[in-house]
Amino acid sequence: MEMRHVTAQGIPYEAWKxxxxxxxxxxxxxxxxxxxLVGSLDKLINWGRSNSLxxxxxATSCCGIEFVSLGAARFDMARFGWEVARASPRQADFMMVxxxxxxxxxxxFRRLYDQLAEPKYVIACGSCAISGGPFRKSYHVAKGIEDxxxxxxxxxxxxxxxxxxxxxxxxxxxxxxxxRFFGGKNxxxxxxxxxxxxxxxxxxxxxxx
Amino acid sequence: MAxxxxxxxxxxxxxxxxxxxxxxxxxxxxxxxDLVKSLRDDCGFDYLVTIVGMDWVSSLGCVYYLTSSxxxxxxxxxxxxxxxxxxxxxxxxxLYRIAGIYEREVYDFYxxxxxxxxxxxxxxxxxxxxxxxxxxxxxxxxxxxPVSIENERQTDHTDSWVEQPDGSIxxxxxxxxxxxxxxxxxxxxxxxxxGVLRFRTAVDGETIQKIDVYMGYIHRGxxxxxxxxxxxxxxxxxxxxxxxxAHNYHHGLCLAIEKAAGIEVPRRAQVIRVMMDELSRIAxxxxxxxxxxxxxxxxxxxxxxxxxxxxxxxxxxxxxxARMTFNYDCLGGVMADLHPDFxxxxxxxxEVLPKNVAEYNKLFTGNVIAHNxxxxxxxxxxxxxxxxxxxxxxxxASGWACDVRKxxxxxxxxxxxFDQVVRTEGDSLARFQNRVDEILQSKGIxxxxxxxxxxxxxxxxxxxxxxxxxxxWFQVVEGCRGLFGVYIESDGSAKPYRLxxxxxxxxxxxxxxxxxxxxxxxxxxxxxxxxxxxVPDMDR
Numbered sequence: 001m002e003m004r005h006v007t008a009q010g011i012p013y014e015a016w017k018x019x020x021x022x023x024x025x026x027x028x029x030x031x032x033x034x035x036x037l038v039g040s041l042d043k044l045i046n047w048g049r050s051n052s053l054x055x056x057x058x059a060t061s062c063c064g065i066e067f068v069s070l071g072a073a074r075f076d077m078a079r080f081g082w083e084v085a086r087a088s089p090r091q092a093d094f095m096m097v098x099x100x101x102x103x104x105x106x107x108x109f110r111r112l113y114d115q116l117a118e119p120k121y122v123i124a125c126g127s128c129a130i131s132g133g134p135f136r137k138s139y140h141v142a143k144g145i146e147d148x149x150x151x152x153x154x155x156x157x158x159x160x161x162x163x164x165x166x167x168x169x170x171x172x173x174x175x176x177x178x179x180r181f182f183g184g185k186n187x188x189x190x191x192x193x194x195x196x197x198x199x200x201x202x203x204x205x206x207x208x209x
Numbered sequence: 210m211a212x213x214x215x216x217x218x219x220x221x222x223x224x225x226x227x228x229x230x231x232x233x234x235x236x237x238x239x240x241x242x243d244l245v246k247s248l249r250d251d252c253g254f255d256y257l258v259t260i261v262g263m264d265w266v267s268s269l270g271c272v273y274y275l276t277s278s279x280x281x282x283x284x285x286x287x288x289x290x291x292x293x294x295x296x297x298x299x300x301x302x303x304l305y306r307i308a309g310i311y312e313r314e315v316y317d318f319y320x321x322x323x324x325x326x327x328x329x330x331x332x333x334x335x336x337x338x339x340x341x342x343x344x345x346x347x348x349x350x351x352x353x354x355p356v357s358i359e360n361e362r363q364t365d366h367t368d369s370w371v372e373q374p375d376g377s378i379x380x381x382x383x384x385x386x387x388x389x390x391x392x393x394x395x396x397x398x399x400x401x402x403x404g405v406l407r408f409r410t411a412v413d414g415e416t417i418q419k420i421d422v423y424m425g426y427i428h429r430g431x432x433x434x435x436x437x438x439x440x441x442x443x444x445x446x447x448x449x450x451x452x453x454x455a456h457n458y459h460h461g462l463c464l465a466i467e468k469a470a471g472i473e474v475p476r477r478a479q480v481i482r483v484m485m486d487e488l489s490r491i492a493x494x495x496x497x498x499x500x501x502x503x504x505x506x507x508x509x510x511x512x513x514x515x516x517x518x519x520x521x522x523x524x525x526x527x528x529x530x531a532r533m534t535f536n537y538d539c540l541g542g543v544m545a546d547l548h549p550d551f552x553x554x555x556x557x558x559x560e561v562l563p564k565n566v567a568e569y570n571k572l573f574t575g576n577v578i579a580h581n582x583x584x585x586x587x588x589x590x591x592x593x594x595x596x597x598x599x600x601x602x603x604x605x606a607s608g609w610a611c612d613v614r615k616x617x618x619x620x621x622x623x624x625x626x627f628d629q630v631v632r633t634e635g636d637s638l639a640r641f642q643n644r645v646d647e648i649l650q651s652k653g654i655x656x657x658x659x660x661x662x663x664x665x666x667x668x669x670x671x672x673x674x675x676x677x678x679x680x681x682w683f684q685v686v687e688g689c690r691g692l693f694g695v696y697i698e699s700d701g702s703a704k705p706y707r708l709x710x711x712x713x714x715x716x717x718x719x720x721x722x723x724x725x726x727x728x729x730x731x732x733x734x735x736x737x738x739x740x741x742x743x744v745p746d747m748d749r
Contacts, residue, residue: 057400058398059404060404060405060426060427060744060745061404061427061449061452061744061745062448062449062452062533062534062745064404065452065453065496065533066532066533068496068500068511068515069515069518069519069532071511072511072512072515072516072519073512073515073516074515074516074519087399087400089398099427099745100427100429100745102425102426102427102428102429103334103335103354103356103357104333104334104335104361104425104426104428105397105405105426105427106356106357106358107357107358107359107360107361108397108398108405108426110358111360112398134445134446134449135429135430135431135434137434137437138429138430138431138433138434139342139347139349139354139430139433140333140334140342140428140429140430141429141430142356143356147356148356148358158534159532159533159534161532198358
């Protein structure tokens with residue numbers, strides 16, 4: 001069977017990096033098989049979702065300022081339908097983790113992620129979110145957010161240029177296009193597996209004395 | 210300085226002195242409060258710059274830096290205690306309002322308890338944190354303090370150690386809020402707190418009664434990290450504290466190290482550094498105007514102000530190679546020479562600046578809604594500004610002429626003609642207007658600098674590994690938001706023994722409690738925005 005060429009925002013397929021990763025997802029999708037009706041419905045839903053991604057305004061440090069630049073006239077993320085930045089996690093689709101996550105922030109960050117409505121995605125933006133970055137050796141910095149929430153796209157840089165951020169969100173929308181919502185093992189289930197492996201043991205234990 | 214030494218030694222015969230660039234007074238803990246009180250009341254030292262916590266292994270202690278807003282003179286006071294298990298020093302929180310917060314920071318990092326401080330909680334770390342991270346014997350094993358996704362334990366009580374009339378110390382557990390206070394939580398994830406800062410706000414109806422500023426959501430332990438790095442390597446953290454004043458902070462740390470190592474900076478490098486400082490100031494204030502107006506609901510302003518900011522960033526990118534974290538100032542000068550287009554680009558920028566500023570004023574400053582929301586909101590008096598250590602444009606809005614470029618000129622600032630922008634109203638509007646005016650002030654400074662830009666070397670030859678002699682140094686510069694200070698203590702090795710960064714963000718956030726009392730809760734956003742704190746800057 002011919003490989004489906006997944007692209008986003010009209011960029012030619014050959015111009016993308018990491019095509020192998022998307023091809024792997026496509027192969028997985030094709031191998032698991034689905035009927036024509038449900039498959040087409042999936043495609044329609046994915047088309048809608050991948051073109052109106054709403055970010056959560058979440059920024060802890062330097063990367064957040066580049067995210068502000070992304071919203072302004074020069075980089076203008078409104079071109080791609082991402083400009084509806086929401087302050088409430090209940091209304092947002094994805095979370096751009098822009099900045100360092102430190103010990104005290106970890107529970108708050110995890111709660112924000114839990115509050116995002118399904119389907120939800122995470123972009124680890126900048127070296128601090130990916131690995132702790134220049135602060136990796138610090139006593140109070142989490143060494144990457146991968147242990148706290150499942151991450152969809154990594155966007156390296158310190159801070160990444162706004163162009164890199166645009167590219168990372170485009171990669172995310174490409175990933176959404178090869179998702180499957182009906183039948184089979186879908187992403188929500190794999191997310192549940194992750195959350196089961198990283199449980200919050202007792203929320204009530206965080207009592208007030 | 211000799212006068213001061215004479216005066217102090219007459220009043221406090223037990224004090225010993227260390228001469229240097231700044232007079233250092235050694236005083237036993239029992240006399241500390243009296244000494245600082247007499248320095249404040251009789252010698253005019255009305256501004257506490259910082260309290261540097263120290264661990265000298267044989268003893269723990271603090272170094273207080275004080276300065277006078279009249280004579281501009283610095284003095285430092287050193288206190289030590291040899292008790293490592295239960296170190297105690299008397300508090301000066303009743304003399305300077307900001308001292309309360311600084312002492313909490315020292316307690317957090319070194320475990321030194323300040324007697325009579327009414328609020329001795331940890332500042333940045335969780336209440337269950339084991340150990341005091343900046344002590345030299347701190348166990349950094351991540352298993353002791355693991356990353357936890359459990360909610361952190363909260364408490365309504367604080368600690369206080371009060372000295373009784375008979376000299377004994379009594380541990381008390383007062384409440385942070387009154388028992389029947391209605392406390393609203395704002396932040397840490399809130400679009401108007403400009404980052405991850407949390408206000409626990411006690412309200413009566415719509416009126417704010419008290420705010421407990423809860424920090425540490427982006428505390429990255431920069432000061433401890435620096436102790437493991439060479440002097441060159443510490444520089445890059447300066448970009449990531451207040452990322453708008455990256456050049457200014459670099460400049461400050463470079464000046465401190467160069468002063469200690471006796472490195473001569475070529476004149477061209479000095480001029481370039483100051484030019485970059487002023488360009489950062491323009492970019493920083495532009496972003497402030499944009500985000501501040503956005504907080505008040507005028508979203509469009511962000512697009513107008515970011516236009517100028519992008520122009521500044523383009524200039525920087527050509528020369529420094531980055532948009533935000535430049536790492537441009539290095540020891541002995543700057544990393545690279547100016548881009549050939551630099552002068553042309555800056556001239557083009559200076560040409561459009563007045564038009565842009567006029568546009569901002571037309572769109573926002575003169576707007577009647579803006580006036581209603583800003584005028585007489587969050588008034589900070591001159592005296593309070595000094596007591597709370599509010600420097601920069603915010604302090605100058607309260608009538609305190611605290612511009613370090615004028616009071617303690619560094620680099621080539623002494624040769625440049627400019628006037629401090631000072632207003633006396635002390636309200637949010639004055640703080641806003643001060644920043645708008647400073648854009649034009651920076652324009653004037655840049656014009657003069659372009660005139661005097663000399664040819665020559667852009668960086669002196671410095672050894673790859675820099676070793677400082679044994680001693681300590683203190684340097685202040687003007688960041689975009691106020692005074693930035695660097696304290697370096699060296700034990701003669703290639704790494705700093707202690708590097709303390711004094712940032713304007715911490716007082717600016719701490720004072721929110723004071724100036725919002727009695728105001729409406731809707732004005733909290735206005736007031737917080739007008740103080741223009743940067744959260745990674747205060748948390749470090």
